[in-house]
Amino acid sequence: MGRAPCCDKNGLKKGPWTQEEDQKLMDYIQKHGHGSWRTLPKNAGLARCGKSCRLRWTNYLRPDIKRGRFSFEEEETIIQLHSILGNKWSAIAARLPGRTDNEIKNYWNTHIRKRLLRMGIDPVTHSPRLDLLDLSSILGSSIYNPTQLHLSRLLGIDPLVNSELLRLASNILSSQCNNLNLLPQSLQENDQFSNPQIQNQFSSLVQTQQLQNPIQEIPSCTTANTFVSDPQLMQANVDQISSNPIDFPGQNVQSDLYQDNGVPCSLDPNFMPNLNYGYFNSDQSIVDPSPESSDFQLNHNQNFNFASVLSTPASSPMTLNSSSTHINSSTEDERDSYCSNMLKFEIPDLLDMSDFM
DNA sequence: AAATGTCACAACCGCCGCCAA
DNA sequence: GTTGGCGGCGGTTGTGACATT
Structure with a gap:
Protein backbone atom coordinates (compact mmCIF):
# COMPACT_ATOMS: atom_id res chain seq x y z
CA MET A 1 0.00 0.00 0.00
CA GLY A 2 1.35 3.32 -0.99
CA ARG A 3 2.07 5.83 1.64
CA ALA A 4 -0.30 8.69 2.14
CA PRO A 5 1.07 12.07 1.15
CA CYS A 6 2.38 14.18 3.97
CA CYS A 7 -0.51 16.51 3.49
CA ASP A 8 -3.46 17.16 1.31
CA GLU A 21 3.42 34.09 4.66
CA ASP A 22 6.79 34.44 6.33
CA GLN A 23 5.31 36.79 8.90
CA LYS A 24 2.42 34.46 9.62
CA LEU A 25 4.76 31.55 10.10
CA MET A 26 7.15 33.47 12.31
CA ASP A 27 4.36 34.91 14.41
CA TYR A 28 2.78 31.56 14.94
CA ILE A 29 5.98 29.75 15.88
CA GLN A 30 7.10 32.53 18.19
CA LYS A 51 6.72 20.11 5.27
CA PHE A 70 31.17 31.39 4.36
CA SER A 71 34.45 32.14 6.06
CA PHE A 72 37.67 30.32 5.26
CA GLU A 73 37.39 28.42 8.49
CA GLU A 74 33.86 27.38 7.69
CA GLU A 75 34.83 26.21 4.21
CA GLU A 76 37.76 24.33 5.64
CA THR A 77 35.53 22.74 8.22
CA ILE A 78 33.07 21.69 5.56
CA ILE A 79 35.78 20.09 3.46
CA GLN A 80 37.26 18.28 6.42
CA LEU A 81 33.96 17.03 7.72
CA HIS A 82 32.84 16.05 4.25
CA SER A 83 35.91 13.90 3.87
CA ILE A 84 34.73 11.92 6.88
CA LEU A 85 31.01 12.17 6.75
CA GLY A 86 30.36 12.35 3.05
CA ASN A 87 27.07 13.94 2.08
CA LYS A 88 25.75 13.93 5.61
CA TRP A 89 24.81 17.55 5.36
CA SER A 90 22.83 17.63 8.55
CA ALA A 91 25.76 16.18 10.48
CA ILE A 92 28.07 18.73 8.92
CA TYR A 107 27.55 25.84 -1.08
CA TRP A 108 29.26 22.53 -1.56
CA ASN A 109 27.61 21.87 -4.89
CA THR A 110 28.06 25.34 -6.28
CA HIS A 111 31.48 26.27 -4.94
CA ILE A 112 33.59 23.70 -3.18
CA ARG A 113 32.77 20.73 -5.34
CA LYS A 114 33.53 22.58 -8.55
CA ARG A 115 36.74 23.95 -7.16
CA LEU A 116 37.94 20.54 -6.07
CA LEU A 117 37.08 19.12 -9.47
CA ARG A 118 38.95 21.94 -11.14
CA MET A 119 41.96 21.06 -9.05
CA GLY A 120 41.79 17.42 -10.00
CA ILE A 121 40.48 16.27 -6.66
CA ASP A 122 37.65 13.85 -6.44
CA PRO A 123 35.09 15.62 -4.27
CA VAL A 124 33.74 12.28 -3.11
CA THR A 125 36.97 10.67 -1.97
CA HIS A 126 38.97 13.87 -1.44
CA SER A 127 41.87 12.26 -3.21
CA PRO A 128 43.42 12.98 -6.57
CA ARG A 129 41.07 11.80 -9.23
CA LEU A 130 42.21 8.41 -10.46
CA ASP A 131 40.39 8.90 -13.74
CA LEU A 132 42.51 11.95 -14.33
CA LEU A 133 45.56 10.00 -13.31
CA ASP A 134 44.77 7.34 -15.84
CA LEU A 135 43.84 9.84 -18.49
CA SER A 136 46.89 11.91 -17.85
CA SER A 137 49.10 8.86 -18.00
CA ILE A 138 47.66 8.10 -21.41
CA LEU A 139 48.31 11.64 -22.43
CA GLY A 140 51.57 11.75 -20.58
CA SER A 141 53.67 10.79 -23.54
CA SER A 142 52.90 14.11 -25.12
CA ILE A 143 54.14 16.10 -22.18
CA TYR A 144 57.79 15.59 -23.01
CA ASN A 145 57.11 15.68 -26.67
CA PRO A 146 55.91 19.13 -27.65
CA THR A 147 55.38 18.09 -31.20
CA GLN A 148 52.54 15.85 -30.21
CA LEU A 149 49.02 17.03 -29.90
CA HIS A 150 48.35 18.28 -26.39
CA LEU A 151 45.07 16.59 -25.86
CA SER A 152 45.18 17.25 -22.17
CA ARG A 153 45.32 20.94 -22.86
CA LEU A 154 42.47 20.64 -25.26
CA LEU A 155 40.52 18.85 -22.58
CA GLY A 156 41.25 21.66 -20.21
CA ILE A 157 43.03 19.57 -17.62
CA ASP A 158 46.53 20.71 -18.34
CA PRO A 159 46.51 23.57 -15.87
CA LEU A 160 45.25 21.19 -13.24
CA VAL A 161 47.40 18.17 -13.38
CA ASN A 162 50.75 17.00 -14.43
CA SER A 163 50.65 13.30 -15.03
CA GLU A 164 53.87 12.52 -13.25
CA LEU A 165 53.10 14.83 -10.41
CA LEU A 166 49.71 13.29 -9.93
CA ARG A 167 51.11 9.81 -10.19
CA LEU A 168 53.73 10.77 -7.67
CA ALA A 169 51.05 12.06 -5.38
CA SER A 170 49.13 8.88 -5.83
CA ASN A 171 52.19 6.84 -5.00
CA ILE A 172 52.95 8.97 -2.01
CA LEU A 173 49.46 8.38 -0.78
CA SER A 174 49.54 4.70 -1.48
CA SER A 175 53.00 4.46 0.00
CA GLN A 176 51.54 5.42 3.31
CA CYS A 177 49.33 2.39 3.02
CA ASN A 178 51.96 -0.04 1.97
CA ASN A 179 55.60 -0.48 2.61
CA LEU A 180 57.52 2.68 2.01
CA ASN A 181 60.71 0.72 1.64
CA LEU A 182 59.50 -0.84 -1.54
CA LEU A 183 58.73 2.44 -3.20
CA PRO A 184 62.15 3.38 -4.52
CA GLN A 185 62.43 -0.08 -6.00
CA SER A 186 59.03 0.09 -7.57
CA LEU A 187 59.89 3.48 -8.86
CA GLN A 188 62.97 2.12 -10.51
CA GLU A 189 60.88 -0.59 -12.05
CA ASN A 190 58.26 1.82 -13.19
CA ASP A 191 59.44 3.14 -16.48
CA GLN A 192 56.78 5.81 -16.36
CA PHE A 193 59.16 7.66 -14.12
CA SER A 194 61.55 7.98 -16.91
CA ASN A 195 62.93 11.23 -15.68
CA PRO A 196 65.99 10.35 -13.54
CA GLN A 197 65.76 13.64 -11.75
CA ILE A 198 62.27 12.82 -10.63
CA GLN A 199 63.39 9.41 -9.49
CA ASN A 200 66.23 10.86 -7.46
CA GLN A 201 64.07 13.47 -5.90
CA PHE A 202 61.35 10.99 -5.17
CA SER A 203 63.83 8.69 -3.47
CA SER A 204 64.94 11.60 -1.33
CA LEU A 205 61.35 12.34 -0.59
CA VAL A 206 60.68 8.81 0.54
CA GLN A 207 63.74 8.83 2.75
CA THR A 208 62.66 12.07 4.27
CA GLN A 209 59.20 10.75 4.85
CA GLN A 210 60.68 7.71 6.53
CA LEU A 211 62.83 9.85 8.73
CA GLN A 212 59.99 12.08 9.68
CA ASN A 213 57.49 9.29 10.08
CA PRO A 214 59.41 6.16 11.01
CA ILE A 215 56.21 4.26 11.70
CA GLN A 216 53.54 5.26 9.31
CA GLU A 217 52.00 2.01 8.35
CA ILE A 218 48.30 2.18 8.00
CA PRO A 219 46.65 -1.21 8.26
CA SER A 220 44.11 -2.46 5.80
CA CYS A 221 44.66 0.44 3.51
CA THR A 222 44.95 -0.96 0.07
CA THR A 223 44.19 1.87 -2.25
CA ALA A 224 45.70 5.15 -3.10
CA ASN A 225 42.96 6.82 -1.21
CA THR A 226 44.35 7.24 2.26
CA PHE A 227 41.54 9.39 3.38
CA VAL A 228 38.74 6.93 3.83
CA SER A 229 39.36 3.64 2.23
CA ASP A 230 37.57 1.19 4.42
CA PRO A 231 33.81 1.39 4.04
CA GLN A 232 33.21 -0.22 7.38
CA LEU A 233 35.49 2.13 9.20
CA MET A 234 34.06 4.98 7.24
CA GLN A 235 30.64 3.96 8.38
CA ALA A 236 31.87 3.51 11.92
CA ASN A 237 33.25 7.00 11.89
CA VAL A 238 30.08 8.35 10.38
CA ASP A 239 27.98 6.55 12.93
CA GLN A 240 30.13 7.76 15.74
CA ILE A 241 29.99 11.34 14.63
CA SER A 242 26.45 11.30 13.35
CA SER A 243 25.11 9.74 16.48
CA ASN A 244 26.61 12.53 18.50
CA PRO A 245 26.35 15.60 16.37
CA ILE A 246 26.27 17.81 19.40
CA ASP A 247 27.95 15.89 22.17
CA PHE A 248 31.51 16.12 21.12
CA PRO A 249 34.58 16.19 23.31
CA GLY A 250 34.57 18.86 25.91
CA GLN A 251 30.91 18.48 26.50
CA ASN A 252 28.97 16.35 28.88
CA VAL A 253 30.15 13.05 27.58
CA GLN A 254 31.95 10.22 29.15
CA SER A 255 35.53 11.26 29.08
CA ASP A 256 36.78 7.79 28.31
CA LEU A 257 34.98 7.91 25.00
CA TYR A 258 37.52 10.34 23.73
CA GLN A 259 41.22 10.67 23.61
CA ASP A 260 43.28 13.61 24.66
CA ASN A 261 43.28 14.95 21.19
CA GLY A 262 39.56 15.09 21.13
CA VAL A 263 39.22 12.21 18.75
CA PRO A 264 36.69 9.63 19.79
CA CYS A 265 38.46 6.51 21.09
CA SER A 266 36.42 4.36 18.81
CA LEU A 267 38.01 6.13 15.91
CA ASP A 268 41.36 4.58 15.35
CA PRO A 269 43.69 7.53 14.91
CA ASN A 270 45.42 5.61 12.19
CA PHE A 271 42.23 5.74 10.28
CA MET A 272 41.55 9.35 10.74
CA PRO A 273 41.82 10.63 7.24
CA ASN A 274 44.81 12.72 6.47
CA LEU A 275 42.94 15.93 6.62
CA ASN A 276 46.07 17.95 6.65
CA TYR A 277 46.07 19.10 3.09
CA GLY A 278 49.39 20.65 3.89
CA TYR A 279 47.42 23.37 5.48
CA PHE A 280 48.73 22.71 8.95
CA ASN A 281 52.19 22.24 10.23
CA SER A 282 52.98 19.07 12.04
CA ASP A 283 52.46 20.90 15.29
CA GLN A 284 48.93 21.62 14.10
CA SER A 285 49.50 25.32 13.80
CA ILE A 286 48.04 26.92 10.76
CA VAL A 287 50.18 27.44 7.74
CA ASP A 288 49.22 30.62 6.04
CA PRO A 289 47.96 29.45 2.68
CA SER A 290 49.15 32.52 0.89
CA PRO A 291 51.56 34.69 2.82
CA GLU A 292 51.79 37.14 -0.02
CA SER A 293 48.12 37.79 -0.04
CA SER A 294 46.83 40.07 2.62
CA ASP A 295 43.36 38.73 1.94
CA PHE A 296 44.43 35.41 3.32
CA GLN A 297 45.72 36.48 6.68
CA LEU A 298 44.53 33.96 9.17
CA ASN A 299 44.80 34.02 12.85
CA HIS A 300 47.83 31.90 13.46
CA ASN A 301 47.12 31.77 17.11
CA GLN A 302 44.02 29.82 16.46
CA ASN A 303 44.79 26.22 17.01
CA PHE A 304 42.30 25.18 14.40
CA ASN A 305 42.81 21.55 13.77
CA PHE A 306 40.62 18.61 13.02
CA ALA A 307 40.11 17.80 16.64
CA SER A 308 38.97 21.31 17.27
CA VAL A 309 36.56 20.98 14.44
CA LEU A 310 35.07 17.91 15.96
CA SER A 311 35.00 19.45 19.36
CA THR A 312 33.14 22.51 18.26
CA PRO A 313 29.67 21.95 19.57
CA ALA A 314 26.85 23.52 17.68
CA SER A 315 25.42 24.87 20.84
CA SER A 316 28.62 26.28 22.17
CA PRO A 317 29.97 29.74 21.53
CA MET A 318 31.48 30.01 18.12
CA THR A 319 35.05 28.96 17.87
CA LEU A 320 35.02 29.90 14.26
CA ASN A 321 36.11 33.41 13.82
CA SER A 322 33.01 35.02 12.45
CA SER A 323 34.89 38.18 11.67
CA SER A 324 37.41 36.36 9.61
CA THR A 325 37.99 36.94 5.95
CA HIS A 326 35.21 35.59 3.85
CA ILE A 327 35.72 33.26 0.95
CA ASN A 328 33.56 35.21 -1.37
CA SER A 329 35.31 38.45 -0.70
CA SER A 330 38.34 37.23 -2.58
CA THR A 331 38.79 36.46 -6.20
CA GLU A 332 38.28 33.06 -7.72
CA ASP A 333 41.99 32.81 -8.37
CA GLU A 334 42.75 33.54 -4.77
CA ARG A 335 40.31 30.90 -3.70
CA ASP A 336 41.93 28.44 -6.05
CA SER A 337 45.25 29.35 -4.56
CA TYR A 338 43.81 28.77 -1.13
CA CYS A 339 42.54 25.37 -2.14
CA SER A 340 45.75 24.57 -3.92
CA ASN A 341 47.56 25.00 -0.67
CA MET A 342 45.11 22.69 0.95
CA LEU A 343 46.14 20.05 -1.53
CA LYS A 344 49.80 20.01 -0.76
CA PHE A 345 50.95 16.53 0.02
CA GLU A 346 53.47 17.42 2.68
CA ILE A 347 56.20 17.28 0.10
CA PRO A 348 59.41 18.60 1.61
CA ASP A 349 61.27 21.55 0.27
CA LEU A 350 64.07 19.46 -1.13
CA LEU A 351 61.69 18.20 -3.76
CA ASP A 352 61.71 20.96 -6.30
CA MET A 353 58.22 20.89 -7.68
CA SER A 354 59.16 23.20 -10.50
CA ASP A 355 60.81 20.26 -12.13
CA PHE A 356 57.48 18.60 -12.52
CA MET A 357 55.69 21.62 -13.87
C1' DA B 1 20.05 46.52 -26.35
C1' DA B 2 18.69 41.86 -26.90
C1' DA B 3 19.63 37.03 -26.71
C1' DT B 4 21.86 33.46 -24.58
C1' DG B 5 24.48 31.14 -21.07
C1' DT B 6 25.83 30.48 -16.33
C1' DC B 7 25.44 30.76 -11.50
C1' DA B 8 23.39 30.71 -6.97
C1' DC B 9 20.02 29.39 -3.99
C1' DA B 10 15.33 28.59 -2.34
C1' DA B 11 12.13 25.13 -2.56
C1' DC B 12 10.27 20.68 -3.74
C1' DC B 13 10.23 15.56 -4.06
C1' DG B 14 10.70 11.11 -2.57
C1' DC B 15 12.75 8.03 0.47
C1' DC B 16 14.06 6.49 5.12
C1' DG B 17 13.99 5.73 10.12
C1' DC B 18 11.57 6.13 14.26
C1' DC B 19 7.68 5.45 16.96
C1' DA B 20 3.07 4.66 18.49
C1' DA B 21 -1.15 2.14 17.84
C1' DG C 1 5.06 -8.26 13.93
C1' DT C 2 2.59 -4.95 11.03
C1' DT C 3 0.95 -0.62 9.65
C1' DG C 4 0.69 4.20 9.15
C1' DG C 5 1.98 8.97 10.62
C1' DC C 6 5.52 12.05 11.15
C1' DG C 7 9.93 14.40 10.98
C1' DG C 8 14.20 14.48 8.83
C1' DC C 9 17.44 13.95 5.15
C1' DG C 10 19.68 14.09 0.59
C1' DG C 11 19.06 14.74 -4.29
C1' DT C 12 17.10 17.47 -7.70
C1' DT C 13 14.65 21.21 -9.89
C1' DG C 14 12.95 25.92 -10.86
C1' DT C 15 13.87 30.49 -11.24
C1' DG C 16 15.77 35.00 -10.73
C1' DA C 17 20.13 37.49 -11.06
C1' DC C 18 24.12 38.26 -13.33
C1' DA C 19 27.60 37.73 -17.06
C1' DT C 20 28.81 37.14 -21.69
C1' DT C 21 28.24 37.34 -26.61
Missing part, protein backbone atom coordinates in the same frame (compact mmCIF):
# COMPACT_ATOMS: atom_id res chain seq x y z
CA LYS A 9 -1.95 18.84 -1.69
CA ASN A 10 -5.22 20.15 -3.02
CA GLY A 11 -5.34 23.89 -2.87
CA LEU A 12 -1.99 24.20 -1.17
CA LYS A 13 0.34 26.85 -2.41
CA LYS A 14 3.79 26.02 -3.74
CA GLY A 15 6.74 28.06 -4.79
CA PRO A 16 8.39 31.09 -3.27
CA TRP A 17 7.14 32.37 0.03
CA THR A 18 5.69 35.84 0.34
CA GLN A 19 6.54 38.26 3.14
CA GLU A 20 3.05 37.84 4.45
CA LYS A 31 3.79 32.32 20.01
CA HIS A 32 3.12 28.60 19.98
CA GLY A 33 6.24 26.86 18.83
CA HIS A 34 6.02 24.75 15.75
CA GLY A 35 4.46 21.76 17.48
CA SER A 36 3.12 19.40 14.88
CA TRP A 37 4.21 20.55 11.47
CA ARG A 38 1.27 18.76 9.98
CA THR A 39 -1.29 20.86 11.80
CA LEU A 40 0.73 24.06 11.85
CA PRO A 41 -0.31 25.44 8.45
CA LYS A 42 -3.97 25.23 9.30
CA ASN A 43 -3.50 26.76 12.73
CA ALA A 44 -1.29 29.50 11.37
CA GLY A 45 -3.65 30.28 8.51
CA LEU A 46 -1.24 29.20 5.84
CA ALA A 47 -2.21 27.41 2.64
CA ARG A 48 1.03 25.47 2.70
CA CYS A 49 2.12 21.94 3.29
CA GLY A 50 3.51 21.32 6.76
CA SER A 52 7.04 23.30 3.31
CA CYS A 53 6.55 25.30 6.51
CA ARG A 54 9.19 23.27 8.28
CA LEU A 55 11.69 23.80 5.48
CA ARG A 56 10.97 27.51 5.30
CA TRP A 57 11.47 27.82 9.02
CA THR A 58 14.57 25.66 9.35
CA ASN A 59 16.29 26.95 6.25
CA TYR A 60 15.35 30.58 6.22
CA LEU A 61 13.28 32.06 9.00
CA ARG A 62 14.90 30.56 12.07
CA PRO A 63 16.34 33.44 14.09
CA ASP A 64 19.65 31.74 14.80
CA ILE A 65 20.52 31.32 11.17
CA LYS A 66 23.77 32.94 10.26
CA ARG A 67 23.37 34.43 6.85
CA GLY A 68 26.07 35.71 4.61
CA ARG A 69 29.20 34.35 3.13
CA ALA A 93 25.61 21.50 9.65
CA ALA A 94 25.55 20.43 13.27
CA ARG A 95 29.21 21.38 13.45
CA LEU A 96 28.69 24.76 11.85
CA PRO A 97 26.60 26.93 14.12
CA GLY A 98 24.07 29.02 12.29
CA ARG A 99 24.41 27.19 9.02
CA THR A 100 21.72 24.94 7.64
CA ASP A 101 22.22 21.65 5.90
CA ASN A 102 20.58 23.08 2.81
CA GLU A 103 22.91 26.06 2.78
CA ILE A 104 25.97 23.89 3.21
CA LYS A 105 24.77 21.47 0.57
CA ASN A 106 24.21 24.30 -1.87
